[in-house]
Amino acid sequence: xxxxxxxxxxxxxxxxxxxxxxxxxxxxxxxxxxxxxxxxxxxxxxxxxxxxxxxxxxxxxxxxxxxxxxxxxxxxxxxxxxxxxxxxxxxxx
Numbered sequence: 541x542x543x544x545x546x547x548x549x550x551x552x553x554x555x556x557x558x559x560x561x562x563x564x565x566x567x568x569x570x571x572x573x574x575x576x577x578x579x580x581x582x583x584x585x586x587x588x589x590x591x592x593x594x595x596x597x598x599x600x601x602x603x604x605x606x607x608x609x610x611x612x613x614x615x616x617x618x619x620x621x622x623x624x625x626x627x628x629x630x631x632x633x
Contacts (some may be wrong), residue, residue: 576610583607
């Protein structure tokens with residue numbers, strides 16, 4: 541059996557400590573979900589405004605299309621995350 545040293549993903553600091561990770565760097569998936577939720581809220585408000593004769597049809601369609609794209613991005617991110625975790629769990633160590 542051969543064992544090799546695992547190299548860190550990020551470079552170490554001057555004293556050999558791990559770099560600081562801010563919440564924005566560590567929670568990108570949560571940010572994607574938040575953006576999708578906000579897009580859905582905007583789309584719902586645009587649809588309600590159109591239904592109450594206070595908004596335009598084009599604005600409603602653009603907001604709905606934007607929400608659909610954000611949902612597709614969130615679904616793709618979730619699928620890739622699930623696939624990566626599944627691959628890691630299936631590895632024989």
